[in-house]
Amino acid sequence: MTADxxxxxxxxxxxxxxxxxxxAWLKSHPLCIVAGMGRQYLKIxxxxxxxxxxxxxxxxxxxxxxxxDPLDENRLASFxxxxxxxxxxxxMDKPVMTITKPQWNIxxxxxxxxxxxxxxxxxxxxxxxxxxxxxxxxxxxxxxQGEVGESxxxxxxxxxxxxxxxxxQWHPRHHNRLLAVDISGDVHDLTVFEKLSLSWLPNSRxxxxxxxxxxxxxxxxxxxxxxxxxxxxxxxxxxxxxSASMNQQLVGHSxxxxxxxxxxxxxxxxxxxxxxxxxxxxxPNIGVHHLLEENSQSAEFYFPREESPDDxxxxxxxxxxxxxxxxxxxxxxxxxxxxxxxKRLEVEGQYERASAIALWHLRFRRAIDCLNVGSTxxxxxxxxxxxxxxxxxxxxxxxxxxWQDMCQKMRGQLRHPYLQAGFAFLSCxxxxxxxSLSDYSSVLSEIGVFLADKIAFATLFLTDSQLSEYTTxxxxxxxxxxxxxxxxxxxxxxxxxxxLQSYVNRTSDVQTVSLIVTQSDSLGDLVSSxxxxxxxxxxxxxxxxxxxxxxxxxxxxxxxxQSGGGVPPxxxxxxxxxxxxxxxxxxxxxxxxGLAKGAPSVxxxxxxxxxxxxxxxxxxxxxxxxxLLNLGTVSQFRSMADGSCLMPGGKKKSSFxxxxxxxxxxxxxxxxxxxxxxxxxHSVCPVTTCNCKCNxxxxxxxxNPLADPSPSH
Numbered sequence: 256m257t258a259d260x261x262x263x264x265x266x267x268x269x270x271x272x273x274x275x276x277x278x279a280w281l282k283s284h285p286l287c288i289v290a291g292m293g294r295q296y297l298k299i300x301x302x303x304x305x306x307x308x309x310x311x312x313x314x315x316x317x318x319x320x321x322x323x324d325p326l327d328e329n330r331l332a333s334f335x336x337x338x339x340x341x342x343x344x345x346x347m348d349k350p351v352m353t354i355t356k357p358q359w360n361i362x363x364x365x366x367x368x369x370x371x372x373x374x375x376x377x378x379x380x381x382x383x384x385x386x387x388x389x390x391x392x393x394x395x396x397x398x399x400q401g402e403v404g405e406s407x408x409x410x411x412x413x414x415x416x417x418x419x420x421x422x423x424q425w426h427p428r429h430h431n432r433l434l435a436v437d438i439s440g441d442v443h444d445l446t447v448f449e450k451l452s453l454s455w456l457p458n459s460r461x462x463x464x465x466x467x468x469x470x471x472x473x474x475x476x477x478x479x480x481x482x483x484x485x486x487x488x489x490x491x492x493x494x495x496x497x498s499a500s501m502n503q504q505l506v507g508h509s510x511x512x513x514x515x516x517x518x519x520x521x522x523x524x525x526x527x528x529x530x531x532x533x534x535x536x537x538x539p540n541i542g543v544h545h546l547l548e549e550n551s552q553s554a555e556f557y558f559p560r561e562e563s564p565d566d567x568x569x570x571x572x573x574x575x576x577x578x579x580x581x582x583x584x585x586x587x588x589x590x591x592x593x594x595x596x597x598k599r600l601e602v603e604g605q606y607e608r609a610s611a612i613a614l615w616h617l618r619f620r621r622a623i624d625c626l627n628v629g630s631t632x633x634x635x636x637x638x639x640x641x642x643x644x645x646x647x648x649x650x651x652x653x654x655x656x657x658w659q660d661m662c663q664k665m666r667g668q669l670r671h672p673y674l675q676a677g678f679a680f681l682s683c684x685x686x687x688x689x690x691s692l693s694d695y696s697s698v699l700s701e702i703g704v705f706l707a708d709k710i711a712f713a714t715l716f717l718t719d720s721q722l723s724e725y726t727t728x729x730x731x732x733x734x735x736x737x738x739x740x741x742x743x744x745x746x747x748x749x750x751x752x753x754x755l756q757s758y759v760n761r762t763s764d765v766q767t768v769s770l771i772v773t774q775s776d777s778l779g780d781l782v783s784s785x786x787x788x789x790x791x792x793x794x795x796x797x798x799x800x801x802x803x804x805x806x807x808x809x810x811x812x813x814x815x816x817q818s819g820g821g822v823p824p825x826x827x828x829x830x831x832x833x834x835x836x837x838x839x840x841x842x843x844x845x846x847x848x849g850l851a852k853g854a855p856s857v858x859x860x861x862x863x864x865x866x867x868x869x870x871x872x873x874x875x876x877x878x879x880x881x882x883l884l885n886l887g888t889v890s891q892f893r894s895m896a897d898g899s900c901l902m903p904g905g906k907k908k909s910s911f912x913x914x915x916x917x918x919x920x921x922x923x924x925x926x927x928x929x930x931x932x933x934x935x936x937h938s939v940c941p942v943t944t945c946n947c948k949c950n951x952x953x954x955x956x957x958x959n960p961l962a963d964p965s966p967s968h
Contacts, residue, residue, distance in 0.1 A: 277321040281344070283328035289344075291318025291333060297347065313347040315340065320364040326371045334361040339376055341389055354387060363422060369430035380419050384433060386410040386447065410450070414443045455484075487766040488802050496770060496807065497814050499523060512767060514705060515739045519774065521585060542746030543583065543710060544726050546576050547719075569617065569684055569716070577714040583743060584711035586612075597621060601628050606640060608708070610647075611677040615712055622677070623647055643674060650681050672703025699725065706733070706740040737761040747775055752785045759791065769795040773814045830915050832869040832876075839869055839876060839915075877917075879925030880941040881933060886915050886926065921947035 277291035281299070287310065289299050297318055298309035317333040317340040324330035331342040337359030340350040360379040367373035372390025387409055414420060418437035423445075426432035433445040452464045462471040495505045499520035506512035581587075588596040593616065600609035606629025613622035626644035646662075659682060666678045679697035695716055699709050706729065713725050726744055733741020734750060737757030745751035755768045769791045772781055782788045792815065799808035829838040867885045868875050876885045912931075917924025923942045924930060933941050938950040 277319050277333065279321040279323050279331070281328070282323055282325065283344075289321055289323070289331060291321050294318055297321070297333065297342070299344070299347075311344075311347050313342075313349075315350070317350070320361070322364045322366055324366040324372075325368050326366070330366075332364050332366065332374055334364055334376070336360065339364065339374070339387075341374070352389060356385075365423070365425060367425050367430060368427055369425070373430075375423065375425065375433070377420060377423055382417070382419060383411045383413040384420065384423050384435060384445070386412065410447065412445045412447055414445060416441075483763045484798075487764065487798065490766065491799065491802065491804055491807050495766070496810060497773065499774075502770070511739055514707070515742065515767070515771075517585070518583070518707065518740075518743055519771070521587070522583065525582060525587075542742075542748055542751065543580050543744045544730050544750075545746065545748065546580060547723055547726060549576075571715050572718065572722075580714050581711045584707040586711045593618075594621075597625060601625060604629075604632070606632070607671045607673040607677075611673040611680075611704075612708070614647075614677045614680055615715065619647070619650070643669070647677075647681070672701050676701040676704050706738070707743055710743065739767075742771075747772065747781060749784060752781065752788065755791075756787050765791045765794045765798070769811075773811070773818050775818055832872060832874065834874040835869060835872040837869070837871040877924070879929055880923050881925050881929040886924075918947060918949040918952065920952055921945050921949065923947070923949070 273293040273296070275290050275292050276294065279289050281287040281289060284301070286303050287299060287301050289297060292298055295314060295316060295318065297313050297315055299311040300309050304310075315333075315335075317335040317338060320332070320334050322332045323344075324332070329344045331344055333340050333342070337356055339354040339361065341352045341354075343351050356378075361376055362379050363377045365375050367375065372388055374387045374389055376385045376387065378385075412433060412435075414435055414437065416437065418439050418441065420435050421438050423433050423435040426434070431447040431449065433447065435443045435445055437443070449465050454462050456462050456471060460471045460473060462469065464470075490505055493505055495502055499516045503513055503516040503520060506516065586596075597609045597613060600606070600612075606625050610622040610625040610629075613619075613625060623644045626640040626647065630639075630641035630644065662678050662682055666675055666682070669675045669678065676698050679701065680695075683694055683698070695712075698704075698712060701709075709729075710726065713722050717725060730741060730744040730750065732738075733744060734754045734757060737754065737760060739754070739758055741754050742751055745754055755771065759765055759768055772788055772791070775781060782792075796808060796811065799805075799811065831837060832839055878885055912926060912928030914927045915924065916927045916930050918940065921940055921942075923940050923945055925941070930941075934950040938948050939945075940947040940949050
């Protein structure tokens with residue numbers, strides 16, 4: 256190895272006893288070279304040194320193809336057999352990463368001159384050039400042994416044809432171009448296609464980064480309509496929140512959510528009317544299943560109607576719990592208000608549902624009238640109801656009649672589930688032998704009928720044991736399927752939380768479940784009973800922050816605080832220590848304002864402790880500019896002699912005169928009462944060496960002097 260130093264001799268030998276297999280100049284030190292020597296050493300030489308001693312030596316077999324990264328003066332690459340080593344020239348003790356590939360026989364390495372961290376490698380008898388992005392790889396070399404595909408980004412650039420490549424060269428300016436030569440001498444201009452980095456933007460746009468450029472695009476409206484994140488954001492923007500009646504209108508397209516918020520609104524109205532036994536409707540006691548377990552005695556009776564066939568007698572059951580359950584299910588009517596209920600359903604266009612419920616209450620004429628009203632309506636989807644009404648009018652209790660035979664055969668051809676359920680009930684009544692749960696199974700198993708209506712129907716016609724069996728079966732089914740209508744059975748008990756978790760697993764709608772649990776006054780108990788509740792709440796709060804819906808997030812946080820939802824958010828404005836910048840209140844995150852445990856303090860004449868140092872770093876607190884005593888008021892709450900701190904809600908606050916106050920310009924201050932009295936007669940800071948006119952900087956000081964707002968105790 257020789258080096259031209261432009262001297263008289265023209266040459267200098269740096270090492271003569273070892274063979275040199277690779278050589279590279281160091282960009283950061285133009286007179287230094289790195290050499291792979293003797294098949295076991297990497298040595299760095301300074302050619303200005305007259306001796307042959309290297310500046311740095313490391314023992315390694317990777318001495319071939321030494322290449323210094325032109326874009327990073329401290330990065331070096333070398334290879335041996337099937338391994339590529341990347342070195343940091345500042346610490347040559349071991350490579351920062353090792354890339355190993357089986358069946359490799361590397362022949363050339365080269366760093367990209369335009370793109371940082373891109374290393375190209377060519378192996379013998381290969382049809383492609385391998386590219387490694389070491390810029391974003393971790394630097395623990397152990398992770399790379401035999402696992403390069405899982406550790407760093409790898410590309411392969413293939414050439415056309417069957418000839419093996421013999422060499423390649425990066426383009427000096429275009430970072431995505433390579434020139435490659437095969438063994439036959441043909442030159443190929445190869446293009447490097449980069450992998451895209453995709454990300455979702457908060458506004459549901461898709462963004463990507465490629466070729467040093469950023470791009471984004473709008474997704475199709477069809478995709479947006481099906482994406483749950485888009486739906487949640489749209490609902491939050493429109494006011495989907497803590498008002499059950501408004502939520503019911505916003506989710507009218509979803510029958511499941513509309514039924515849920517309708518039930519919530521109904522329970523809130525029952526609470527206002529004083530008909531609910533619990534403080535909030537989401538108490539576990541409001542779950543239908545729990546109510547039936549506590550109230551198992553029911554009375555049976557026959558309830559014939561004047562407008563029903565003369566010989567029709569259907570056994571029904573009643574109890575205080577059953578009547579209350581029907582109110583929860585939406586059947587909030589008695590004999591006198593039933594007509595108003597049917598008219599409301601007709602106004603809403605639910606003619607089939609009104610007819611079925613009228614049949615279940617044995618009001619045959621009213622059921623037929625509901626269908627006739629629907630047949631004359633101009634609304635779509637109600638055609639043919641006059642024919643159904645005519646068929647219903649032919650009902651007879653006589654056994655084995657032609658009407659009953661045709662009803663059994665043709666009932667499945669009816670399109671509306673409530674019409675099918677209504678005729679199924681008529682078939683049960685016509686049999687004259689209705690005595691078991693299986694007899695009403697055709698009504699209770701009808702798909703499309705609201706679960707609330709099925710439960711209300713069951714409270715009319717099933718015995719206590721049959722009703723318990725049915726509600727238990729439906730409750731487990733709702734929990735397994737994640738159907739929100741099952742909350743009427745579970746309430747927000749542990750089973751109800753399991754149901755909500757199944758719903759989240761099915762739909763990813765953390766918005767709805769978060770809003771549901773905030774309706775509880777005992778949210779803290781729910782959070783402690785199931786950690787998933789806190790996960791829902793925090794995820795939804797993070798979503799609102801991501802969407803920049805700050806006001807919606809604030810309203811949600813207020814509701815969380817009113818519901819007792821765990822620890823309040825930490826204070827964002829507080830008096831900080833001049834040394835460590837931490838809050839001088841001992842427990843700012845919880846807002847208690849008490850003294851820190853172990854913090855130095857003194858006791859006043861009234862037996863109340865006052866802090867004299869920062870609870871974090873124990874440095875002394877600032878002194879009042881007038882009385883020269885430490886500003887020892889602990890947050891905004893007065894501490895008692897035993898060290899406890901009284902809080903709001905009937906608890907004594909500290910007097911305003913003891914609060915911290917300071918000038919935002921010169922940072923001097925003192926006790927509020929002392930500052931008030933000083934600035935009654937002065938406008939300049941009370942500190943002798945300070946000429947700041949603090950009083951003139953405060954707009955409030957130009958009004959009447961402040962008075963102590965705290966009441967006398």
